[in-house]
Amino acid sequence: MKKILAILTMSVALMATTTAYAGDYPERPIGVAVSYGAGGATDFQARIVTMVAGNKDILGQPIYIINKPGAGGRVGWNWFATEAEKDGYTMSAYNVPHFIAQSIKGGVKYSADSFEPIANWGADPAVVVVGKDSKFKTMSDLVAFAKANPGKLTLSGAGLFVGHHIAALQIEKAAGVKMVYIPTKGGGAAAMKAVIAGDVLAGVNNLSDAFRAQKAGSVKILGVADLERDKKFLPDVPTLKEAGLDVDNASVNFRGLMVPKGTPQAVIDKLSAQVPVMFGHKRVAKRMKAGGSPMKIMTRKEVQAMWAKRKSTLAELLKGL
Amino acid sequence: MANVDYKKVQQTLAAAIVLIVAGIVAWLSYTREPAEAFLFPRYISIAFLVLSIWNFVRAATGMALVGRGMDLGSAIWLAPGLAIMTIYIFWMAKYLGFYVASTLTFIILFSIYDPSSHTSPRTWLARAAITIGFMAIMYGLFALVLKVQLPRGLFI
Amino acid sequence: MEFLSYFGNVFEPISFMLLLGGTIGGLILGATPGLSPTMAVALLIPFTFHLAPHQGLILLGAAYTSTIAGGAVSAILLNIPGAPANIATALDGHVMAKKGEGAKALHLAFMSSAVGGVIGVLLLIFLTPVLAKWALAFGPSHLFWIAILGVTVIGTLDSKSFVKGLLSGCIGLWLSMIGYDDIQGVQRFIFADALTGGINIIAALIGLFAIPQVMEMLSRGRTITDIDVITVRHQSLLASFREMISNMKALSIGTITGSIIGIIPGVGGQIAGLVAYDQTKKISRDRRKFGTGHPEGVIAAESANNAMVGPSLIPLLTLSIPGSPTAAVLLGGLLIHGIFPGPDLFKNHAAVAWTFIDSMLIGQFLMVIFGIYIANLAAKIAQVPRSILAAGVFILAVFGAYSVQQSMGDVHVMIALGVGMFFLEKYGFSAAPLVLGLILGPIAESNFLQGNLIAGAQDGPAIYFLTGYLNLFLISLVILSICFAFWTTLKVNRLIALSKEAE
Numbered sequence: 001m002k003k004i005l006a007i008l009t010m011s012v013a014l015m016a017t018t019t020a021y022a023g024d025y026p027e028r029p030i031g032v033a034v035s036y037g038a039g040g041a042t043d044f045q046a047r048i049v050t051m052v053a054g055n056k057d058i059l060g061q062p063i064y065i066i067n068k069p070g071a072g073g074r075v076g077w078n079w080f081a082t083e084a085e086k087d088g089y090t091m092s093a094y095n096v097p098h099f100i101a102q103s104i105k106g107g108v109k110y111s112a113d114s115f116e117p118i119a120n121w122g123a124d125p126a127v128v129v130v131g132k133d134s135k136f137k138t139m140s141d142l143v144a145f146a147k148a149n150p151g152k153l154t155l156s157g158a159g160l161f162v163g164h165h166i167a168a169l170q171i172e173k174a175a176g177v178k179m180v181y182i183p184t185k186g187g188g189a190a191a192m193k194a195v196i197a198g199d200v201l202a203g204v205n206n207l208s209d210a211f212r213a214q215k216a217g218s219v220k221i222l223g224v225a226d227l228e229r230d231k232k233f234l235p236d237v238p239t240l241k242e243a244g245l246d247v248d249n250a251s252v253n254f255r256g257l258m259v260p261k262g263t264p265q266a267v268i269d270k271l272s273a274q275v276p277v278m279f280g281h282k283r284v285a286k287r288m289k290a291g292g293s294p295m296k297i298m299t300r301k302e303v304q305a306m307w308a309k310r311k312s313t314l315a316e317l318l319k320g321l
Numbered sequence: 322m323a324n325v326d327y328k329k330v331q332q333t334l335a336a337a338i339v340l341i342v343a344g345i346v347a348w349l350s351y352t353r354e355p356a357e358a359f360l361f362p363r364y365i366s367i368a369f370l371v372l373s374i375w376n377f378v379r380a381a382t383g384m385a386l387v388g389r390g391m392d393l394g395s396a397i398w399l400a401p402g403l404a405i406m407t408i409y410i411f412w413m414a415k416y417l418g419f420y421v422a423s424t425l426t427f428i429i430l431f432s433i434y435d436p437s438s439h440t441s442p443r444t445w446l447a448r449a450a451i452t453i454g455f456m457a458i459m460y461g462l463f464a465l466v467l468k469v470q471l472p473r474g475l476f477i
Numbered sequence: 478m479e480f481l482s483y484f485g486n487v488f489e490p491i492s493f494m495l496l497l498g499g500t501i502g503g504l505i506l507g508a509t510p511g512l513s514p515t516m517a518v519a520l521l522i523p524f525t526f527h528l529a530p531h532q533g534l535i536l537l538g539a540a541y542t543s544t545i546a547g548g549a550v551s552a553i554l555l556n557i558p559g560a561p562a563n564i565a566t567a568l569d570g571h572v573m574a575k576k577g578e579g580a581k582a583l584h585l586a587f588m589s590s591a592v593g594g595v596i597g598v599l600l601l602i603f604l605t606p607v608l609a610k611w612a613l614a615f616g617p618s619h620l621f622w623i624a625i626l627g628v629t630v631i632g633t634l635d636s637k638s639f640v641k642g643l644l645s646g647c648i649g650l651w652l653s654m655i656g657y658d659d660i661q662g663v664q665r666f667i668f669a670d671a672l673t674g675g676i677n678i679i680a681a682l683i684g685l686f687a688i689p690q691v692m693e694m695l696s697r698g699r700t701i702t703d704i705d706v707i708t709v710r711h712q713s714l715l716a717s718f719r720e721m722i723s724n725m726k727a728l729s730i731g732t733i734t735g736s737i738i739g740i741i742p743g744v745g746g747q748i749a750g751l752v753a754y755d756q757t758k759k760i761s762r763d764r765r766k767f768g769t770g771h772p773e774g775v776i777a778a779e780s781a782n783n784a785m786v787g788p789s790l791i792p793l794l795t796l797s798i799p800g801s802p803t804a805a806v807l808l809g810g811l812l813i814h815g816i817f818p819g820p821d822l823f824k825n826h827a828a829v830a831w832t833f834i835d836s837m838l839i840g841q842f843l844m845v846i847f848g849i850y851i852a853n854l855a856a857k858i859a860q861v862p863r864s865i866l867a868a869g870v871f872i873l874a875v876f877g878a879y880s881v882q883q884s885m886g887d888v889h890v891m892i893a894l895g896v897g898m899f900f901l902e903k904y905g906f907s908a909a910p911l912v913l914g915l916i917l918g919p920i921a922e923s924n925f926l927q928g929n930l931i932a933g934a935q936d937g938p939a940i941y942f943l944t945g946y947l948n949l950f951l952i953s954l955v956i957l958s959i960c961f962a963f964w965t966t967l968k969v970n971r972l973i974a975l976s977k978e979a980e
Contacts, residue, residue, distance in 0.1 A: 074657050154934045291813055346651055353665070433699075436700070467506075
């Protein structure tokens, strides 16, 4: 019994000393909770952008991914806001506008104030896609059909109150039409399948996935919901603004890392200094480019500003829904 | 014959509990909003309720005596094991850390249900060795190969 | 016959080592409860960063096939299906192991896995263009009917009681509704915080199968009885092979069902084994032997779940649509090397694509060789004394449930479901239909709701769900399945009545 007590006190003392030196952070691997399933775009990109974390000049400890999928990300972020330990050893991947829109809509235990952004790695705009044999050749064909047939244009997307849904809402508002938004279970891939198979007349999807599907010859991309054209992947596809619809970049899917509020400031500082370096690593850039995933590295300050801006735009858009 | 009645009482009781659960599910499905989100649960709860009524009638009339039921002897034997399992999952794993709690649980469960002698030091030595061996395999598989971060407690 | 010319690539030293490593590692990971094929493949993705594209794919493909087959080991020996694909294997396989036929069950499992797997890959090689169109034919209405077809299987899956089988299925369907609903984002039936994320299928699987098993062992106390000691009788490979060949019907039904279900995006391999098991049971002459350690059950289930692997890649490789979560992870493995699947894949990246497919073919043979070798070692588990086995299985179940999402909530759900199932089983309910309900619930619901939305924009739900050849075909299958279930129940009841009179 004495021995056990001795070990007990020793280990308590040991723990006390280890927590005292926050400067040694990180001293064990760091987890990143992804609120979508393995194989989804967020999961895939999170695995790539964190692959060099173990390098001595980055964090010195590897990052591993935990998938907590469900209900368009609500499950994972709820867990992250309420249960994740605030010691810097659990991070989460965020998707804006998804989690901000969901928190405005209510029924979740988080808001933009529950989290501290670290850095942003990517921006994936929403695009409007139709099947390869679709009668819609341009955005105006699509809008004309929607105007003539209210409530007849079916439009697939990855879920409710995610970027795709926001883009659909903005199109409806800008064109003054009524469409039928069909949220699919199983993320963007299922929504894309619905378009290719002709289950729906059109769809909203990620630029990266749509680009691949267009290359495979199964869809046409009609418009990009961003402020400017995507010069790298889709230089010929007009923005929705060019197509005469007043749609801004509120639906662009920003992906990055965050920690729960209450994480020690020293840890946040260390992460927000090192993580952008990790995202900018040339091996990361090479893999991301190969996979057709557009990158956009933003620092903690820039992300904070972006979150604040999205919060007001989305509150405006979702009012009365 | 008393034995059959005893079984029938158990069956009826089990069927009644399932019926109550089905009733609660149906009640919840029909009282919660928004209706669209509870559309499917409503369909299911009806099927659930109808089937559990059918099952209850069969059980109460003694038509279906499927399953062996519980007897006192096995319930008594089960109780300590179940208690340890519960303490482990809801308390020990959190405060002692996964590996320590699991080691303790393994050796306690193993010793309680081990038919060999409880007084000879040799069996205790063997038990300790098996426990350590098992936990070493678990550690190797989960911590080293799969790199799962298990809840940490006082020790590891 | 283009694929023949790329076999050489598979036998390059590094490629072959990866294939070997992936197969053996996959078998071991598959045998670990809580590690689904999707997780195993996702765990390997970082390794493929450093490999050439075809090497990375060989590794992932080998892991995919062998984790599914490896799941048979824990399903047979411990009655814990590692993934939904192996539930049906446990139904007869574990009873066989209890009867001392563990070695035979494992042999049959691996051999029929290989047969199903090879045929599945051959379908992938020869029929890809035809089948790709087929995969797209399934819209929300069809997937809804397929899920309903699965529900009709529930009643007959459990041979003990028709009503209780259906009721178990209903409990499963209800449990699947717990948590956020995926389409509307509304919270339903959340009684405890651990349930906000819904019930994780892998954690539920561990709880429903492993925990009642552990409790059953504990409830027998400290006594040593004959039924405890599972002996594993030696079984020659040749005899197992003959046994498999003599059950040609089960083997072919399993393979065909598995291949067909594998192609359909969104349904995937989760139900292939169970549906094949049920079909074989309905057609078999020895219908009533199913569930009592009948070799046909193991053969049908295992040939189906590996036959599904090849066809499940068809939508991915030709249309760039991942039909299952595992295929989605494989897509990631292709993308990091800048390879975009699509109709041009076999033109632009012929070497990569064909080498990958060839390696899956050879992988099947490696899988059977190493699978049987590992099975012989693993079979010793069954001889471990009951007290150690109970404690060990319990700890393993907790670790497995935890590691699915690194969540203690899943462990709580696992133990709660397990304890509940223990008592339900005592009164004639069974775990397999319950799990089937748990799997099918979300498929049926989301497709029903999507279909309704689409139908609202077209000609109404009646026309959308009830017209069209494929809908009508599936509906007739549903009706047939229900009639068959009633017919067999009536027949069984009559037989029981007859035997009672004879007494």
